[in-house]
Amino acid sequence: MPVRITILIKKLPTISTEEFHQYWSTSHPTTFLSVPIVQRNLSKYQQFHTDPAVSAALRAQGLPVSEFDGGAEFWANSYEEAMAVFQDPEYERVVVPDEMRFLDRQAARMMVGYEEVKWEDGKAAEGVKMGHA
Template structure:
């Protein structure tokens, strides 16, 4: 158990009308590059991971009688402090560029 870092986990739902393929491509290719390019991210984020829902796995989970997550994706953001994470998500450039782009693909 790491005690020298803090993490937040974010869950995402794609907008209706967006295909899984388009959502995954945007989030994995375009969004991650845009997010990682910001100076505030380079300064504060120590680790950024994505996980994308897998329809085959979700079907198998459902067929096994288990609950299937309604989310299409998740991200883990890791930083040295909670204040460092807060600095990223309250940064003006993040809000203007990254958060605005997310609105095209993510439910809020």
């Protein structure tokens, strides 16, 4: 079963929100994907960028909106393959210094698990019962 790692991240306080999203979206993927173990071990990599204006509006309405600026999501065939990426010497040498340019590594939080699709394309997933609880 494929595994998923989501790392919730915060921007450095020394850069603007716009600088953070621009750098992370356009420059960082080139660096990240240049590391061979990333290409070998990950089946998917995507970014989730928060919308600061929408987040602020929802917070103002009293909703518990996260303070994170985004999330990096990684899929691999096993936990071991995924974690090997982050422990790789080339990753440490190339990617970590790049991350230090735009994100607060100490504030990052990792979630590791698997997905269970319950609703997709307007239909309940197989095994999901519809109706009232």
